Amino acid sequence: MTSTLERYPTxxxxxxxxxVVEIATNLAQHLSQTVQExxxxxxxxxxxxxxxxxxxxxxxxxxxxxxxxxxxxxxxINIVKILAQTDSSAAQLYGYHLLLSxxxxxxxxxxxxxxxxxETAQQHLLWANAINTxxxxxxxxxxxxxxxxxxIKTFCTGAVVADRILCAATQIGNPLPAMFVIPSxxxxxxxxxxxxxxxxxxxxxxxxxxxxxxxxxxEILGPPPNLESAFPTGLGIGxxxxxxxxxxxxxxxxxxxxxxxxxxxxxxxxTATVEKAADDPYSLRRYGELWAQLQGAxxxxxxxxxxxxxxxxxxxxxxxxERGTVAIAAAAAKTLSIQIGLxxxxxxxxxxxxxxxxxxxxYDRYWRNLRTLTLHDPVDYKLFDxxxxxxxxxxxxxxxxx
Numbered sequence: 491m492t493s494t495l496e497r498y499p500t501x502x503x504x505x506x507x508x509x510v511v512e513i514a515t516n517l518a519q520h521l522s523q524t525v526q527e528x529x530x531x532x533x534x535x536x537x538x539x540x541x542x543x544x545x546x547x548x549x550x551x552x553x554x555x556x557x558x559x560x561x562x563x564x565x566x567i568n569i570v571k572i573l574a575q576t577d578s579s580a581a582q583l584y585g586y587h588l589l590l591s592x593x594x595x596x597x598x599x600x601x602x603x604x605x606x607x608x609e610t611a612q613q614h615l616l617w618a619n620a621i622n623t624x625x626x627x628x629x630x631x632x633x634x635x636x637x638x639x640x641x642i643k644t645f646c647t648g649a650v651v652a653d654r655i656l657c658a659a660t661q662i663g664n665p666l667p668a669m670f671v672i673p674s675x676x677x678x679x680x681x682x683x684x685x686x687x688x689x690x691x692x693x694x695x696x697x698x699x700x701x702x703x704x705x706x707x708x709e710i711l712g713p714p715p716n717l718e719s720a721f722p723t724g725l726g727i728g729x730x731x732x733x734x735x736x737x738x739x740x741x742x743x744x745x746x747x748x749x750x751x752x753x754x755x756x757x758x759x760x761t762a763t764v765e766k767a768a769d770d771p772y773s774l775r776r777y778g779e780l781w782a783q784l785q786g787a788x789x790x791x792x793x794x795x796x797x798x799x800x801x802x803x804x805x806x807x808x809x810x811x812e813r814g815t816v817a818i819a820a821a822a823a824k825t826l827s828i829q830i831g832l833x834x835x836x837x838x839x840x841x842x843x844x845x846x847x848x849x850x851x852x853y854d855r856y857w858r859n860l861r862t863l864t865l866h867d868p869v870d871y872k873l874f875d876x877x878x879x880x881x882x883x884x885x886x887x888x889x890x891x892x
Contacts, residue, residue, distance in 0.1 A: 510547060510561065514569040517545050522576035526852035529579075532691040538580040539616055539651035542587070549611040551588050556604065557611035563728070563799045567735045567791065574739025575746070578859040579692035581739055583618075583648045585732035589725060590617035590656045597669060597722045598711040606654070606671065618652035618674075620698050623667060623890050628700055630659040630668045630710075637705040639670075639678075647695040649674065650681040670710045678703035689855070689862030716806040720813035723888035727798055727813070730820040730892075734791045737827040737860060741784055741834045744856035748838040749777065756843050773841055780834050787826040794819035814885025817892055821872040828869050831860045867891045 520541065528537070542548060550566055552558020566588050574581035591610050595603040609615055620628070620643035628641035639659055649655045652674050658667040672679075678701040685696035714722045756767035764770055797816045801808050835857035839846060846853060875886040886892040 510550065510559065510565060510569060511572065513545055513547060514572045517541060517547070518573050518576045521573070521580055525577045526855065528692055529852065529855050532686065534650055534694055535579060535583060535648065535692040536651050538577070538583060538692060539648070542580065542584055543614050543616060546614070547584070548587065548591075548614050548616060551592050552607045552611045556607035558607065563731070563802060564792070564795050567731055567795045570732055570735040571739040571742070574736045575743035577692075578736055578740050578863070579690050581736050582690060582693050582732075582863070583616075583651075585736060586619065586647055586729075587617045587652075589728045589732060590619050590654075591615075592728075593656055593669070593725060594671065594711055596724055597714050599713070600715065602708075602711055610654075613653070615653040616648070616651065617654045617656065618646065618648035618650075619656045620646045620649055620700075621656060621658040621669075621890065622646075623658055626658070626660045626667065628657065628659040630661045630670070630705060636707060637670075637710070639672075639700045639703040639705050642697055642699055644697045645695050646681075646698045647693050649698060650694045650696075655679075668710055669712065670705050672703065672705060672709055676703055687862060689858035689860070714806070719806040719808055720810040720888070721801075721804070721806050721808040723813060724798075724802065724808075726888060726890050726892050727801075727817050727820045729890070730817075730824045731791065731795050731798060733863060733866060734787075734794075734820070734824045734827040736863060737824070737831040738784070738788055738791060740856055740860045741787075741827070741831040744835045744838050744853075745777075745780060745784065747853060747856070748834075748841045751842045751846055752777075755845070756841070767843075776837065776841060780830070780837065783830045784834065787823070787830045790819075790826055791823040794823040810888075811885070813888065814879070817886050817888075818876055818879045821875050821886070821892070825869055825872050825876070828860075828864050832857075832864070835860050 521538065547569065549558035550561040550569070552560070554560035570581050570585040573584055591606070594606040610617070622643055622645045625644045628639060628643050630637050630639050639657065641659070643657065654671055655674050657670050657672065659670070661668040680699045680701070681694070682697045682699060685694055752773065753768045758764050758767045758770055762770050767773060794816070797819050801812055801816045804812070838853065838856070875892060878884045879886070
């Protein structure tokens, strides 16, 4: 493939003071030009990573005092949704980056938070992870004057193109995973190129092998300032909202594609009493139903994100009860986003007709991408958490997924 700069016009010349939504919209438009081609090729998302760096959007959640944009979670979730309308793999890379770039602030010391915020803003660092707490084959052991990480981590989304990798490893004598940050060019790291899947094919979410990878003591995060606070457990809720934004963005993109196709290419059924497919009453009714349900999911996600922002603003003063309320709001948003997303990416073909399924259109990617990401964690357990909270007043136990 040609280079990033030849294929995607750079956004690097734009001022950081320019509206971030406008920048995100421009970036989404750039990515849309070749999204179908890149989806077919799969492979390493190096072009997408470079575009994200050039956009100036990587320091969005870094406070201004450290040289960042000082954005809000409402802005962050909206930008992820905008990117997902055209390129959900790039949206996942960016959304996960935003979450991971604030983890030192969540669970690290004040010095670590300042260090990594500053580096991210000044160097436009892209963050990714090797966390997957359901696969703890990665171990961290002392070598006398530091540590060595050895083993395998799966589902390392974007780590092969990132600048910093947040890792979770088993440490002897510690019941909790050790969390540490290393540069992606650290000796002993190998990407295994084993991400060959149905959807989200440009996220490089395959496995990494760690062979005695050096970890400096200062790279191990923590302890946070207040061990009694619920604030350090915020990563799981943020992840739910980022995924909700991706689902909604895919759904918006799919519905817009179907609407345009209906207006320009679809034909009315032979027994219809209209001359244009865009005037078919059955299609219009279905479009109305899908649009209305999508707006409901968007609104619920915005409300949950606003609650998350309020919790974020509390910082170390956040209580576990307050956290539980936000977790339920996020779970409800994700559940509804998945439901309407799957409905739209399925029913769009009923609305467009048989000619729309030709492979050159590539419309199947909407469903493939959304369906793949919905498997991140079972939606039935989100519904259980909501029901258990509603009936018994029991909040979900904080984890990477709740």
